[in-house]
Amino acid sequence: MTDATDKKPSRIQMRNRRLILDAALDVFSRDGYGxxxxxxxxxxxxxxxxxxLYYFDGKKxxxxxxxxxxxxTWLDPLIELxxxxxxxxxxLSYVRHKLDMALEMPxxxxxxxxxxxxxxxxxxxxxxxxxKPLFDRKCQIIQDWIDAGRLAPVDPPHLIxxxxxxxxxxxxxxxxxSALLDAKDPAKGAHAHLEQMFRRLLQxxxx
Amino acid sequence: MTDATDKKPSRIQMRNRRLILDAALDVFSRDGYGxxxxxxxxxxxxxxxxxxLYYFDGKKxxxxxxxxxxxxTWLDPLIELxxxxxxxxxxLSYVRHKLDMALEMPxxxxxxxxxxxxxxxxxxxxxxxxxKPLFDRKCQIIQDWIDAGRLAPVDPPHLIxxxxxxxxxxxxxxxxxSALLDAKDPAKGAHAHLEQMFRRLLQxxxx
DNA sequence: TCAAAATTTTACCAATTGGTAAACTCACGA
DNA sequence: TCGTGAGTTTACCAATTGGTAAAATTTTGA
Numbered sequence: 001m002t003d004a005t006d007k008k009p010s011r012i013q014m015r016n017r018r019l020i021l022d023a024a025l026d027v028f029s030r031d032g033y034g035x036x037x038x039x040x041x042x043x044x045x046x047x048x049x050x051x052x053l054y055y056f057d058g059k060k061x062x063x064x065x066x067x068x069x070x071x072x073t074w075l076d077p078l079i080e081l082x083x084x085x086x087x088x089x090x091x092l093s094y095v096r097h098k099l100d101m102a103l104e105m106p107x108x109x110x111x112x113x114x115x116x117x118x119x120x121x122x123x124x125x126x127x128x129x130x131x132k133p134l135f136d137r138k139c140q141i142i143q144d145w146i147d148a149g150r151l152a153p154v155d156p157p158h159l160i161x162x163x164x165x166x167x168x169x170x171x172x173x174x175x176x177x178s179a180l181l182d183a184k185d186p187a188k189g190a191h192a193h194l195e196q197m198f199r200r201l202l203q204x205x206x207x
Numbered sequence: 208m209t210d211a212t213d214k215k216p217s218r219i220q221m222r223n224r225r226l227i228l229d230a231a232l233d234v235f236s237r238d239g240y241g242x243x244x245x246x247x248x249x250x251x252x253x254x255x256x257x258x259x260l261y262y263f264d265g266k267k268x269x270x271x272x273x274x275x276x277x278x279x280t281w282l283d284p285l286i287e288l289x290x291x292x293x294x295x296x297x298x299l300s301y302v303r304h305k306l307d308m309a310l311e312m313p314x315x316x317x318x319x320x321x322x323x324x325x326x327x328x329x330x331x332x333x334x335x336x337x338x339k340p341l342f343d344r345k346c347q348i349i350q351d352w353i354d355a356g357r358l359a360p361v362d363p364p365h366l367i368x369x370x371x372x373x374x375x376x377x378x379x380x381x382x383x384x385s386a387l388l389d390a391k392d393p394a395k396g397a398h399a400h401l402e403q404m405f406r407r408l409l410q411x412x413x414x
Numbered sequence: 415t416c417a418a419a420a421t422t423t424t425a426c427c428a429a430t431t432g433g434t435a436a437a438c439t440c441a442c443g444a
Numbered sequence: 445t446c447g448t449g450a451g452t453t454t455a456c457c458a459a460t461t462g463g464t465a466a467a468a469t470t471t472t473g474a
Contacts, residue, residue, distance in 0.1 A: 035241015120382040127386040135387045158400035165376035175327040179334040193365035200407045
C-alpha cells in the first residue's frame with residue numbers, strides 16, 4: 001500500500017499534493033496542457049520530478065485532478081441562484097460574483113478556458129452529467145421569472161452564456177484588456193459596465 | 208537565393224505555404240502552440256517535415272505568420288465602424304458581423320484566444336502599435352455618439368469588450384455551448400439574444 | 415533540349431520529455 | 445533504539461521533437 005491515493009493521506013501527502021496542484025495551476029494556465037512539462041511543475045513545487053510522480057500517476061492525472069477540483073468552486077455561484085429572490089437582483093449578484101472570481105482567480109479561469117478551447121476532451125462527462133442538469137435547472141428558474149413577468153423576456157441559456165463570457169473575458173483576455181485600457185485597474189469600470197448592461201437587459205418593462 | 212521569403216514567390220511556393228498555414232491553423236487551434244508538433248502540421252499539409260521547413264524557418268515562424276495574417280481579417284469589422292452612420296445600427300451591425308465570424312471561423316477565433324490566454328507573448332507589439340490606436344479611435348467615435356445624445360451613455364472600452372467576449376464565446380467555448388444547448392444550431396438564438404441585449408443597452412432614452 | 419535553380423526526400427541528430435528502477439534517507443511507533 | 449514503511453534521490457531510458465545535411469528529383473527558362 002504505497003499508493004498515494006490511499007484513504008488516509010498523511011500530513012506530508014496533504015502538503016505536497018497541494019504544493020503540486022498549486023504549481024500545476026500556474027504552469028498549466030500559463031503554458032497550456034501541451035506546453036507544460038513535469039519538470040516545470042516539479043520545479044514550481046520545489047520537488048524533484050520522480051518525487052512528484054510519487055504523488056500523482058502522471059501528467060494527465062495532475063491536470064484532471066486540478067480541473068475537477070476547480071469545477072466545483074467555479075460553478076458554485078450558479079448553484080446559489082435563488083428562485084425565491086428578486087430576479088434582477090439575483091442575476092446581477094451572480095454577475096458580480098462571477099466577475100469577482102474572474103478578477104481574483106485568473107489562473108483558474110484560464111485553465112478552464114484552455115480546456116474549453118481544445119474541445120473539453122477531459123470534461124465531456126462532467127459537462128453532460130453535472131453541468132447540464134444544473135444549467136437546465138437554472139434556465140428553468142429564469143424562464144419561470146419571465147413567465148411571471150418579473151424579468152424581461154430573454155433567452156435563458158444565451159443569457160447565461162453572455163454572463164459567463166463577459167465576466168471571464170477579464171481573466172482570459174487579461175493581456176488584451178491591460179494593453180487596451182488606459183485605466184490602471186479594469187475592475188471598477190467592468191463592474192459598472194456589466195451592472196448597467198445586464199440591468200437594462202433584464203429589467204422588465206415597468207407597469 | 209534559395210530563401211523562401213523572396214520577393215517573387217513561385218506558384219509552388221504559394222500553394223505549399225497556403226497548405227502549410229491551413230494545416231497549421233487546424234493543429235494550433237486544436238492543440239495549442241505547445242501541444243502542436245511539426246509532424247502533425249506537415250502531415251496535415253501532406254508534406255514531409257523537412258519539406259515544411261523549406262518553406263518556414265521553424266515552428267514559431269509558422270505560428271507568428273498565421274497569427275499576424277489572422278489579425279488583419281479579425282479586426283477588419285471594427286475598422287468599418289462608421290462615425291456617419293446610425294450609432295445603434297452601426298454597433299449592432301458590428302455585433303452581427305463579429306458573431307458571424309465566430310460561427311464561421313471558429314479555428315481562427317480559438318487560435319487568437321489561445322494566444323491571449325498565454326498572455327499574448329507574440330502579439331504584444333501588434334497590440335500596442337496597431338490595435339491600441341484603432342481601439343482608441345473607435346472608442347472616441349462611440350463617445351462622440353454618446354455626447355451627441357444618439358447613444359445611451361456606456362463605457363466605450365467595456366462595451367467593445369462585451370461585444371468581443373459575447374460573440375467569440377460561441378467559437379472559443381463551442382464545446383460547452385454544444386453540450387449545454389438542446390438546439391441543434393446555436394446561431395439563431397445567439398443572434399437574436401445579442402441583438403436584444405445590445406439594442407437595450409445602446410438605445411438612448413427616447414425623447 | 416538541357417543546365418541551373420527550385421523542390422523534395424532520405425538519413426540523421428541533439429535535446430527534451432514523460433516516466434521507471436532501485437537505492438537511499440527519514441519519521442515514527444513498539 | 446530500532447525496524448518498518450513513507451518519502452526522496454540518483455541514475456537512467458525510450459520516445460518524441462524541432463531541426464539539419466546532403467543527396468536526389470523535379471521544374472523552369474534560355
